[in-house]
Amino acid sequence: MKKIYNSINLEKLKNIIDEQEVQNKPVAYDLLEELVFMKETMEELKSTVQLHGATYIFRQGEQEYLKENPAMKSYNATVTKYNATIKQLLSLMPVSTNEKDAFMEFVTSD
Numbered sequence: 001m002k003k004i005y006n007s008i009n010l011e012k013l014k015n016i017i018d019e020q021e022v023q024n025k026p027v028a029y030d031l032l033e034e035l036v037f038m039k040e041t042m043e044e045l046k047s048t049v050q051l052h053g054a055t056y057i058f059r060q061g062e063q064e065y066l067k068e069n070p071a072m073k074s075y076n077a078t079v080t081k082y083n084a085t086i087k088q089l090l091s092l093m094p095v096s097t098n099e100k101d102a103f104m105e106f107v108t109s110d
Contacts, residue, residue: 009108010032010036013089014029016093017029017032020093020094021094023094024092027092028093031085031088031089032089035082035085038078038082041074041078042075042082045071045074045078048071049072049075052069054072055067055068055069055072
């Protein structure tokens with residue numbers, strides 16, 4: 001796994017999965033692997049959108065209109081899937097109510 005861990009610290013999540021009694025560890029590792037891939041993909045898509053813009057002028061014959069950059073569309077779809085995957089992974093984590101806030105603070109700290 002490449003180490004590109006921003007926002008939610010995926011490396012810390014991996015350590016928690018390794019050290020604690022996480023329900024269904026193989027699924028947790030698979031979800032974590034998908035999160036790393038999605039994070040890398042989102043970074044690439046974000047760079048493309050920043051470089052080329054969120055929209056562009058599309059010309060077809062004499063007509064032209066403003067069209068959404070396909071990278072922007074892919075980025076938005078990936079962000080939605082990333083958030084759903086994070087939620088699914090966190091649901092496997094053994095967290096009591098008192099520990100939940102401390103856990104989220106720990107995971108989101110850089």
